[in-house]
Amino acid sequence: MKAKITFSAFFLILVINAINVYSQDVQHSVGPAPVINDNTPFVHQNDAAIGTRYFVQVSSSPTFTLGKAFMESCTVTNIGSPVPITFPGGMMYRNGVVYTYNQSAPYQLWTMDTVSGVTTLLFNMTGVPQTNLSGMLWDGTNVYGLSTSISASQIFTINMTTGVCTPIGTPSTTCPGGIMLLGRLGAASALYALDIVADNSYRVNKTTGAFTLLGPLGININFGQDGSVDPNDNTIYVACYSTGPELRKWDTASGGFGPVLCTYTAQITGMACVAMVGTPPVNPQTTICRTGINVPINDHATALDSVQVLLGSNSIIYDVNVRITNVTHTWDSDLRFYLRKGSVGSMIINQVGGSGDNFINTVLNDSATTPIASGTAPFTGSYIPSSPLAPFNFTGGLGEGYWKLAITDTAGGDTGVLTGWCLIITYSTPVGGIQTLEIPNYYFLNQNYPNPFNPVTNIKFGIPESGNVRLVVYDILGREVTTLMNEHQNPGTYEVMFDASRLASGIYFYSLQTERVTETKRMLLIK
Numbered sequence: 001m002k003a004k005i006t007f008s009a010f011f012l013i014l015v016i017n018a019i020n021v022y023s024q025d026v027q028h029s030v031g032p033a034p035v036i037n038d039n040t041p042f043v044h045q046n047d048a049a050i051g052t053r054y055f056v057q058v059s060s061s062p063t064f065t066l067g068k069a070f071m072e073s074c075t076v077t078n079i080g081s082p083v084p085i086t087f088p089g090g091m092m093y094r095n096g097v098v099y100t101y102n103q104s105a106p107y108q109l110w111t112m113d114t115v116s117g118v119t120t121l122l123f124n125m126t127g128v129p130q131t132n133l134s135g136m137l138w139d140g141t142n143v144y145g146l147s148t149s150i151s152a153s154q155i156f157t158i159n160m161t162t163g164v165c166t167p168i169g170t171p172s173t174t175c176p177g178g179i180m181l182l183g184r185l186g187a188a189s190a191l192y193a194l195d196i197v198a199d200n201s202y203r204v205n206k207t208t209g210a211f212t213l214l215g216p217l218g219i220n221i222n223f224g225q226d227g228s229v230d231p232n233d234n235t236i237y238v239a240c241y242s243t244g245p246e247l248r249k250w251d252t253a254s255g256g257f258g259p260v261l262c263t264y265t266a267q268i269t270g271m272a273c274v275a276m277v278g279t280p281p282v283n284p285q286t287t288i289c290r291t292g293i294n295v296p297i298n299d300h301a302t303a304l305d306s307v308q309v310l311l312g313s314n315s316i317i318y319d320v321n322v323r324i325t326n327v328t329h330t331w332d333s334d335l336r337f338y339l340r341k342g343s344v345g346s347m348i349i350n351q352v353g354g355s356g357d358n359f360i361n362t363v364l365n366d367s368a369t370t371p372i373a374s375g376t377a378p379f380t381g382s383y384i385p386s387s388p389l390a391p392f393n394f395t396g397g398l399g400e401g402y403w404k405l406a407i408t409d410t411a412g413g414d415t416g417v418l419t420g421w422c423l424i425i426t427y428s429t430p431v432g433g434i435q436t437l438e439i440p441n442y443y444f445l446n447q448n449y450p451n452p453f454n455p456v457t458n459i460k461f462g463i464p465e466s467g468n469v470r471l472v473v474y475d476i477l478g479r480e481v482t483t484l485m486n487e488h489q490n491p492g493t494y495e496v497m498f499d500a501s502r503l504a505s506g507i508y509f510y511s512l513q514t515e516r517v518t519e520t521k522r523m524l525l526i527k
Contacts (some may be wrong), residue, residue, distance in 0.1 A: 033179055042129035054228060055092055055114060056239060057083075057270030060440035064088050066098075066117045071230055071237065071273065074247055074262035085110065088224035090180060091270030092487075094138040094160075098272050101125075109132050109163065123163035129154045130171065133351075135181030135226075139189055140318060141390040142261050144206070146181040146193055153193065155209050166185070168211020175202045178211075182227050184234050185316060192252065194238070196221050198348060201255035214255030228273040232320075239268035274441065284341015286311070289325070289422040292482045295407075297329055297416040302408045305418060309399055311427050312393075318368075318397045319426040320383070320392040322348060327359040327407070330418025332377050338406040341399065341422050351410065353377040363424075366390055399425070443517040448510065450500070452524040454502040459484070461512050462493040468511040471496060476506060 051434050056067045056076055063082035069075055089103035091112075098112045098118065107125040112118075124131070128147050135146030135157070143158040144166060152171035152453040160167070177197035181204075192205040194209060199220055202211040219242045226248060227238035235249045240256070245264035245432055248257045259462060288307050297303045311317070329335060332353030339348050348364050349372055356377025363374065364385040372383040392399070463469060471485040481503065484496050500508070503527045511520040 021232070021357045024410070038040065039153050044150045053113070054237075054273045055079075055091065055093075056272075057100060057226075058264075058267045059089055059267040059269050062111050066112050066114070066115070066119075072247070072261050074264045075524065078117075079114065081115070083110075083112070083119045085119065088269060089172060090135060091134055091272040092138055092143070092230075092270040093228065093274055094143065097512075099136070100270055100275075101133060101136060102518060103133050104131070107165075110160075125158065125163045125165055127156070127165035129156055129165070129167040134179050134194065137181045137183050137191065138185075138193075139329040140393040142206075143152050144181060144183075144191060146178045146204075148176070148178045150197065152176060153195070153211065154193065155181070155193075155204055155206075167209070168206070168369060172209070172211045174213070175200070175211040177223065177305065178202075179223070180226050180238070182236055182238075183228070184236075185231065185318065189254075192236075194221065196223065196225070201250070208361055210326045214252075216252075216256060218256040225267075226269060226271040228271045230273050232399075237271070237273070239264070241267055241273045245324075252508075253377050261397040271425045285424065287422055287487070289323075289420065291325070291420050293419055293485070295418040297327070297407050297418060298408050299336070299409055299412040299415060302406050303418060304404060304406050305421070306402045307405045307423055308402050309423065309425065309487070311425070315399060315427050316392045317392065317425055317427045318504065320389045321366075321424040322364040322389065322405075323361040323422040323424060324349075324359045324379075324418075325420030326361075327416060328357075328408075329359075329413040330355075330357045331411065332359065332379075334409050334411040335416075336408045336410060338408070339389070339392070340404045341394075341401070344391050346387040346389060346391060348387060352386070353379065364389065399427070405476045443514065443519070445510075445512040445521060447521055448523045452526045453500070454525065454527050455503075456497060457523060458495055458496045458497055459510055460493065463489060463514060464491055465516075466490050467515050469494075472513065473498065473512065473513050474509045476508070478509075481508065 003481050012235040021451045033402060047205065054069060054071055056069060058065045058067045058480045065082045067076040067080045068079060079299055084101060087103050088100045091478045092099045099113055100110050102108045107128045109122045109125060110119045112120055124326050128148045130147035131147050133145060134148050137144050143160055145156050145158050147154055153175045153299060154167055154171045155166045156167045177195050178193040180194050182192040191203045191206055193204050199217045201213055201214045201217055204211055221243045227236060227408060229236050237247060238250050239247055245267045249412050250257055288309055290305055290307055293305060295303045295305050334349045336347060336361045339351035352373050359380040360378040360380050362379040363382040365382045366384065366389050368382040368384045370383050372386055375383050403423055407418060442464055444462045448457045448459045450457060467487045469485055472483050473481040475481050484498060503525060505525050507523060508523050511518065
């Protein structure tokens with residue numbers, strides 16, 4: 001274990017060994033570029049323990065029982081007693097909860113306890129547009145339903161608080177007998193419907209409700225079946241029934257089924273995939289910050305700032321939070337905050353706080369319990385934003401690029417400044433294989449690379465246990481230049497990008513500071 005020593009000692013030793021010092025008279029007017037803290041969790045496991053879990057609804061006429069299995073296996077373990085539902089439809093997985101529903105009136109939504117098998121009535125649904133409720137899907141933002149009369153099909157949204165169903169478009173005879181609704185997580189992802197009348201697959205427009213033919217399924221599907229998406233690689237699986245109960249993959253490109261993977265001993269009427277077995281969770285989280293900036297907020301004007309997000313071309317964003325690290329401004333109620341990525345935008349703070357001053361470490365999170373309008377200045381803590389952040393959940397790399405924060409001062413007589421803000425993004429990047437977690441056995445701080453650098457360099461470090469982590473940059477005199485990280489982190493290996501475009505040439509020091517270890521290294525900026 002390395003002992004703590006003072007910064008003055010570090011700086012004295014390092015300055016004695018310092019070489020040429022470079023300087024630059026002209027200061028840059030912009031602050032540091034985004035700081036990227038990408039903590040991607042990977043996990044080592046035994047091969048026998050790896051696989052996506054999925055839950056199924058098994059028909060053992062005249063009853064139905066909840067079961068569980070590993071993906072691409074048809075070996076089902078029953079959970080609890082048969083469910084008290086006369087004719088349950090498919091299943092849905094949403095925010096850690098498994099649901100099932102009545103296929104015919106009365107249309108009811110039930111939660112299913114995946115340990116005991118106990119089902120609990122959540123609410124009665126009203127406004128289901130067609131006779132049979134044959135599919136349900138959550139895309140990360142909205143819950144969609146599919147209904148059919150066996151001569152026409154129609155999609156609709158479901159309010160998960162009231163149970164009210166709102167039809168989208170008009171009934172379509174293009175897809176006469178939609179038997180299930182499929183899709184991937186992500187607000188930008190498409191909906192797909194499989195049809196038991198024509199044995200075709202269709203793409204469904206979320207806005208207009210129009211069905212567009214994708215292609216033939218290649219098999220005769222009959223009745224009572226369901227599908228789900230493996231969240232680890234985005235593969236769509238269907239527990240279908242042609243000559244018997246079987247499991248197949250379904251292809252969104254061709255619209256057809258692959259070969260039989262395995263067969264069940266009984267008909268499967270519902271299917272819901274969940275996350276990979278093991279901890280930490282499948283979805284990594286990255287925090288991308290703007291620090292050390294000085295963006296003025298002027299009367300009757302809009303202040304703009306942006307961060308660049310680099311997650312990968314196939315990344316799927318599941319959740320976005322915003323942290324307003326510091327806005328100094330009197331009369332908070334004069335301000336409106338907007339977040340924008342491409343054509344998607346949301347007014348996340350809308351004139352709250354009355355005559356109160358400042359926003360300090362204000363976290364905007366759709367899952368918080370207190371609306372921002374109910375908080376008080378300086379709004380330190382987590383709040384539900386004025387408008388949801390859910391529209392920023394993307395798939396297929398749409399979250400890549402620059403995200404913009406705009407702050408509008410709607411009144412006169414007072415001004416302010418934005419000095420820091422962050423995006424906190426939960427995402428996954430499908431890799432088609434098993435992931436591994438790089439958790440070190442000791443604390444370490446690597447030499448930055450490249451070094452010397454101009455103006456961007458990367459700093460990699462590792463921590464073997466949870467705790468608060470500070471990563472700070474100092475100048476040759478020991479003065480703090482910027483804080484790259486100051487927050488609680490889980491065990492893992494981290495890499496942070498440092499942009500010194502606003503600094504003069506010369507020697508700088510970066511320091512990793514934890515409750516147990518402090519380690520400092522030197523770097524050289526040459527412009």
